[in-house]
Amino acid sequence: xxxxxxxxxxxxxxxxxxxxxxxxxxxxxxxxxxxxxxxxxxxxxxxxxxxxxxxxxxxxxxxxxxxxxxxxxxxxxxxxxxxxxxxxxxxxxxxxxxxxxxxxxxxxxxxxxxxxxxxxxxxxxxxxxxxxxxxxxxxxxxxxxxxxxxxxxxxxxxxxxxxxxxxxxxxxxxxxxxxxxxxxxxxxxxxxxxxxxxxxxxxxxxxxxxxxxxxxxxxxxxxxxxxxxxxxxxxxxxxxxxxxxxxxxxxxxxxxxxxxxxxxxxxxxxxxxxxxxxxxxxxxxxxxxxxxxxxxxxxxxxxxxxxxxxxxxxxxxxxxxxxxxxxxxxxxxxxxxxxxxxxxxxxxxxxxxxxxxxxxxxxxxxxxxxxxxxxx
Amino acid sequence: xxxxxxxxxxxxxxxxxxxxxxxxxxxxxxxxxxxxxxxxxxxxxxxxxxxxxxxxxxxxxxxxxxxxxxxxxxxxxxxxxxxxxxxxxxxxxxxxxxxxxxxxxxxxxxxxxxxxxxxxxxxxxxxxxxxxxxxxxxxxxxxxxxxxxxxxxxxxxxxxxxxxxxxxxxxxxxxxxxxxxxxxxxxxxxxxxxxxxxxxxxxxxxxxxxxxxxxxxxxxxxxxxxxxxxxxxxxxxxxxxxxxxxxxxxxxxxxxxxxxxxxxxxxxxxxxxxxxxxxxxxxxxxxxxxxxxxxxxxxxxxxxxxxxxxxxxxxxxxxxxxxxxxxxxxxxxxxxxxxxxxxxxxxxxxxxxxxxxxxxxxxxxxxxxxxxxxxxxxxxxxxxxxxxxxxxxxxxxxxxxxxxxxxxxxxxxxxxxxxxxxxxxxxxxxxxxxxxxxxxxxxxxxxxxxxxxxxxxxxxxxxxxxxxxxxxx
Numbered sequence: 003x004x005x006x007x008x009x010x011x012x013x014x015x016x017x018x019x020x021x022x023x024x025x026x027x028x029x030x031x032x033x034x035x036x037x038x039x040x041x042x043x044x045x046x047x048x049x050x051x052x053x054x055x056x057x058x059x060x061x062x063x064x065x066x067x068x069x070x071x072x073x074x075x076x077x078x079x080x081x082x083x084x085x086x087x088x089x090x091x092x093x094x095x096x097x098x099x100x101x102x103x104x105x106x107x108x109x110x111x112x113x114x115x116x117x118x119x120x121x122x123x124x125x126x127x128x129x130x131x132x133x134x135x136x137x138x139x140x141x142x143x144x145x146x147x148x149x150x151x152x153x154x155x156x157x158x159x160x161x162x163x164x165x166x167x168x169x170x171x172x173x174x175x176x177x178x179x180x181x182x183x184x185x186x187x188x189x190x191x192x193x194x195x196x197x198x199x200x201x202x203x204x205x206x207x208x209x210x211x212x213x214x215x216x217x218x219x220x221x222x223x224x225x226x227x228x229x230x231x232x233x234x235x236x237x238x239x240x241x242x243x244x245x246x247x248x249x250x251x252x253x254x255x256x257x258x259x260x261x262x263x264x265x266x267x268x269x270x271x272x273x274x275x276x277x278x279x280x281x282x283x284x285x286x287x288x289x290x291x292x293x294x295x296x297x298x299x300x301x302x303x304x305x306x307x308x309x310x311x312x313x314x315x316x317x318x319x320x321x322x323x324x325x326x327x328x329x330x331x332x333x334x335x336x337x338x339x340x341x342x343x344x345x346x347x348x349x350x351x352x353x354x355x356x357x358x359x360x361x362x363x364x365x366x367x368x369x370x371x372x373x374x375x376x377x378x
Numbered sequence: 379x380x381x382x383x384x385x386x387x388x389x390x391x392x393x394x395x396x397x398x399x400x401x402x403x404x405x406x407x408x409x410x411x412x413x414x415x416x417x418x419x420x421x422x423x424x425x426x427x428x429x430x431x432x433x434x435x436x437x438x439x440x441x442x443x444x445x446x447x448x449x450x451x452x453x454x455x456x457x458x459x460x461x462x463x464x465x466x467x468x469x470x471x472x473x474x475x476x477x478x479x480x481x482x483x484x485x486x487x488x489x490x491x492x493x494x495x496x497x498x499x500x501x502x503x504x505x506x507x508x509x510x511x512x513x514x515x516x517x518x519x520x521x522x523x524x525x526x527x528x529x530x531x532x533x534x535x536x537x538x539x540x541x542x543x544x545x546x547x548x549x550x551x552x553x554x555x556x557x558x559x560x561x562x563x564x565x566x567x568x569x570x571x572x573x574x575x576x577x578x579x580x581x582x583x584x585x586x587x588x589x590x591x592x593x594x595x596x597x598x599x600x601x602x603x604x605x606x607x608x609x610x611x612x613x614x615x616x617x618x619x620x621x622x623x624x625x626x627x628x629x630x631x632x633x634x635x636x637x638x639x640x641x642x643x644x645x646x647x648x649x650x651x652x653x654x655x656x657x658x659x660x661x662x663x664x665x666x667x668x669x670x671x672x673x674x675x676x677x678x679x680x681x682x683x684x685x686x687x688x689x690x691x692x693x694x695x696x697x698x699x700x701x702x703x704x705x706x707x708x709x710x711x712x713x714x715x716x717x718x719x720x721x722x723x724x725x726x727x728x729x730x731x732x733x734x735x736x737x738x739x740x741x742x743x744x745x746x747x748x749x750x751x752x753x754x755x756x757x758x759x760x761x762x763x764x765x766x767x768x769x770x771x772x773x774x775x776x777x778x779x780x781x782x783x784x785x786x787x788x789x790x791x792x793x794x795x796x797x798x799x800x801x802x803x804x805x806x807x808x809x810x811x812x813x814x815x816x817x818x819x820x821x822x823x824x825x826x827x828x829x830x831x832x833x834x835x836x837x838x839x840x841x842x843x844x845x846x847x848x849x850x851x
Contacts, residue, residue, distance in 0.1 A: 153632050196558065197628055197635045201642020205649075256635060259627045267559070267620060277561040284563050286649040305645055311421040311572065313641035316588035317398075317634075319417050323410045324384055324400035354641060358634070 014234050017272055024238050031227060031235055035067045036080070038223045042210055045178065051082045052176040054167055055114070056089070057099040057244030059232050060224055062106065064182040066241060069110045085174055086114040089163055092144045095245065102244035117170065119143045122162045146363065152255035154359045157198060161300050161356075164212075164220065171218045179220045186229040186264070188222070189278040193260045199355040202287035203302045209283060214301040228275060297353040299360075304353055314345060314354065392600075396592040396633055404600055411597050415585055416451050422572045424583045429539040430460040434529055435484060435492075437465070437477030440544030442484060442605040443594050444586055448542065449488050461488075464532045464541070466525050467496035469504025470611060477606040487604070495532045497524055501674075503681055509612060512686035517612040519690060520677055527665060527674045533580045540575075545584040548591040548625060551639040556621040564654050564668075570643035576657060579666050590636060 003012035005023035007030075012021035022030065039045055053068060055061040071080025088103050090096045100116055107114040120143050143162065147155045167179050183191075192208045195201065206212045212220035236243065268274045287303070295304045346369075348357040363369050380390040383403040391401035395410070402410060419425060433448060435441040445463065452459050465481045468474050478494065485492040498504050501524060508520050533541050550570060557566040568574055575581030586594070598605055613619070628635045648654060659665070660672035667673070673689055679700075680688025688699055 151632065153635075193555070193558065196554065196642040197632075197639055199638035199641050201639075202645035202647075204646065254631060256628055256631055259631060260624070263620075263624045263627075274559065278558060281558055281561045281563065281566075284649055284652045285566075286647050287645060310423065311418065312644050313588065313637045315421065316414070316418065317637050320395075320398050320410070320414055320588075321400075323413055324395060324398050324402060324406075354645075355638075358638070 014238075016228075016230055016234065027231075027234060028238060031063075031231060032067060032070060034226045035223055036071065036078075038210070038226055039221070042221075044211060044219065044221065045082065047081045049082050049178055050085065050174065050176040051178045051180055052085045052087055052167065052171045052174060053180045054087050054089075054163075055103055055182070057103050058182075059229075059236060059243040060182040060184045060187070060227075061103075062241050062243040063227075063232050063235050064180065064224060065106060065110065065112075066235075066239060068180075069112075082178075084112065085176060086112050087167065087170055088114060088116050089166055090116055090118050091159070092119060099244045106244070115170070117166060119159075119162060119166070121169075122166055150359065150362050153257065154198060154362065156255065156257050157194075157200075157355070158359055164300075167220065168215050168218050177218060179218060181220060181222055182224050183222045184224050184227050184229055184232060185275050185279050186268075188225055188282065189275045190257065190261045190264050192278055192282050193264065194257045195355075197256050197260065199358060200302075200353075201285075202305055203300070203353070204282055204285045205287060206302065208279070214296070225279065295350075297356050298351050299356040300353060302353050304349060304351075314348065318345065393596060397590050397637075399633075408597070408601070411589070411593060412447055412450060412454075415447050415589065416455060418572070418588055419451070419457075419585050422583075424542075424573060424585060425457055425459055425540070427458040428460075429458075430462070430537070432462055432464040432493075432533050432536055432538040432541045433490070434541055434543045435463040435465045435481045436544075437480030437484070437606040438544070439594055439598050439603075439605045439607065440546055440586065440591075442480070442603050443598050444542060444544040445484055445488055445490065446601070446603055448585070449490070462491040462493070462536060462538070463488075464529065464536065465492065465494045466528045466532070467494055467498075468521055468525065469497050469506055471506060473608060473610055474505075476608070480604060480606040483604055493532055493536055495528050495535075497528065500524075500528055500531065501678055503678075505612070508681060511681060511684075514612065514615050516690045518616045518618065521612075523673045523677055523689075527672075529582075530580060530665065538580065540573075541580060541582045543582055543584055544586055546586045546589050546591050546594055547636050547640060548622075548629075550584070550587060550643070551636045552618060552621045552625050554639050554643040555624060556618055559621065560617070563648050563652060566643070566646065567648050567654075570640055576666070588637070588640070590633075 003015065003021045004010070005012040005026050006021055007026040008023060010023050012023050014024070014027060015021050016027075045051075053064065055065060065086075068080065068082075068084055072082075072084070074080070086107055088100055090100045104114060104116070123142055147159065150158065167181075171177075171179050188208050192204060195204065195207055200207060206214050210222055210225060212222075235241075264274060264278075287305075296302065297304055345354070345357045346352065346360055348354060352360065360369055381401045383389050383391045383406055384400040385402065385406045387403065387406055389403040389405070392404045393407060394401050395407065425431065431448070433441065433445050435445060445461070448459070448461055451457065452461065463481065463485055465478060467478060481492065481494075484490075496504075505517070505521055509517055512520070529541055553569045554566065557563075557569060572587050573581050573583045597603075625636070625639075655668035657666060657668055658670075660667040660675060661670055662675045663672060665672050665674070669676075677689035680686055683703065685699060685703060
């Protein structure tokens with residue numbers, strides 16, 4: 003095996019064909035990271051950046067890459083002022099994960115803020131370093147997440163986290179947020195989002211930059227790096243992630259099915275993951291929302307009821323037709339009522355997917371709680 | 379414990395709707411199913427009163443149900459449509475020939491006119507022959523491209539306003555997933571439209587767009603409709619199978635995902651910066667095409683020339699393939715010419731274009747160089763003993779004709795109308811490879827008459843055709 007860059011002895015093979023030695027590989031990953039940030043020209047020098055770590059493998063690599071970038075002392079030095087954030091999820095491993103992350107940050111001499119996910123339901127998040135909320139109180143978020151089907155729990159969790167990121171970033175006056183999503187994760191997310199109805203939000207959910215919030219942008223600088231490369235990086239640098247599962251799920255869900263599918267397909271057709279991500283770059287959305295109405299949960303532009311006939315109409319009609327005895331033809335025309343049970347608040351306050359998610363939260367208290375952000 | 383029908387009609391529920399999970403009795407289910415399709419048709423404005431509509435019928439469950447429901451709704455709500463059946467015979471034994479019987483039964487049951495078109499008539503190839511040629515992969519590409527054009531032609535023959543196909547919600551969701559997996563942006567944009575078609579073409583509509591496949595099966599079962607239910611024998615190798623497997627798994631977990639995928643597809647749009655192919659007309663068959671030559675013509679070309687991969691993969695590479703193919707032909711042509719010239723020179727030395735008739739045939743080389751790959755330009759390279767001269771006995775009658783025409787003593791004029799095609803049997807011809815006939819190339823040679831060997835299949839006469847099916851991309 004010969005390294006294809008330096009023609010020295012190679013030590014690893016990625017994508018079944020490309021052989022690299024350790025040094026060239028690390029350089030390559032670094033280059034991908036910096037190039038991704040650089041080519042989009044969003045960062046200004048000495049920008050305050052909020053870096054969000056979840057504790058999984060890609061977060062660990064992101065932490066390391068930032069550290070490497072900051073330690074350079076030449077013109078290539080990464081000019082950011084980093085703030086680190088970790089959100090503690092209220093499941094059984096949440097505490098241990100947060101401990102490991104704090105350790106990791108200490109090794110690099112970074113300060114990290116820990117926030118509990120229940121803070122989503124508070125207006126103002128207390129921003130004390132290294133404090134953890136009293137975990138004897140019943141967790142609202144755990145309640146929420148247990149009551150909804152697993153397929154959308156991942157989606158709801160992601161939206162809640164993003165919301166917290168943005169709140170903290172505003173408090174710390176950061177304009178940019180970094181998250182550690184890899185190509186593989188984004189490919190899976192694209193298919194999952196299509197499967198739950200977020201097709202119009204692909205540009206923001208999967209693209210490099212999420213620009214839904216006015217003053218704060220969420221960037222994904224690791225989107226050109228695949229999980230395979232992450233594993234090699236960790237192995238070479240002898241780093242250990244806080245959790246082992248990349249993008250863990252909660253049992254059988256749409257996301258787990260899709261993840262397995264993509265990984266299997268990647269075996270036979272190695273270009274699958276990159277093709278999917280390239281496709282994501284080319285998709286925008288149909289809505290020409292002049293009023294700029296936004297979904298109160300995910301801040302996406304609300305889809306206008308522009309097309310003559312969409313799946314929404316069809317589904318609402320199905321529900322109507324299945325529930326009452328309708329003998330005359332007049333009722334057929336009046337199906338687009340405002341606040342119907344299948345899609346609460348759709349087109350008014352919520353996008354399609356958030357609307358469906360809300361309708362599946364059984365407890366009406368929870369529904370209102372999740373929609374709390376309305377009165378901002 | 380019997381569950382009452384959800385609509386409150388009092389009867390007991392017979393089944394649970396996969397789409398919404400409501401339990402309905404049979405009659406309410408039929409009513410709900412049909413009314414939803416009616417809603418789709420009216421809200422989507424698919425038909426106008428008095429239109430004639432061709433229902434694309436394959437004999438399978440989707441098209442049978444479509445034909446049945448359209449007929450029912452046509453009468454119930456007075457659409458005023460003139461319905462007829464259009465069927466395509468791809469020539470797949472064991473599959474299509476059986477399903478055509480079902481279509482004929484549909485024609486009788488629903489009292490609609492039926493037209494059947496076959497690939498053999500239209501293109502000269504059946505799917506069985508095509509698969510024998512290209513192997514088991516990429517069959518669906520050929521079949522699909524040919525079928526769509528066949529449907530267009532059939533619709534034009536029947537002079538209808540639009541074609542109604544039986545694509546159901548599962549099909550469309552699979553297509554969205556498949557296009558995302560393959561990165562096919564142009565199709566991603568079009569595939570969720572309920573009515574596709576553009577200027578100058580007959581539009582195709584999908585009235586069953588929002589009906590689940592499971593409900594179609596249940597409807598057909600309870601109504602006791604006759605349909606053909608075997609899968610195409612070539613289907614297991616298709617890429618679509620992956621998307622279908624994924625969709626089936628997802629449907630088990632969350633049945634509404636099918637509608638969600640369709641909704642995602644409807645609200646997705648291609649960014650303006652991305653370049654999409656524009657629509658124009660095929661220069662050979664005048665059908666709508668996004669490239670200079672339409673896909674069907676490209677595929678046919680590949681089949682006829684023995685280049686099975688011609689239409690598969692990038693269309694820019696098709697041009698390159700053909701250029702390579704032509705170059706190969708040309709190269710083997712040139713080598714053939716060169717060899718013939720050398721042959722001639724060996725026998726008669728040519729100086730300044732004039733034939734040397736002196737007896738300079740040296741007897742130096744004893745061995746006849748069978749490979750004919752001499753690079754030497756000198757004449758009389760010692761091939762003197764080869765009895766290739768015309769005064770040898772020539773058994774081939776074609777050759778006799780040629781000889782008569784072109785004479786022996788003076789060199790034939792090099793004008794294109796008198797070109798003779800010669801197939802020379804030596805190692806060069808291996809490169810010719812898959813040429814299906816020898817008319818494909820010609821030799822431009824002064825004195826081919828002297829070089830004519832005992833060949834069985836020389837082209838008799840000026841074939842003038844440079845390449846069959848002259849293509850330019």
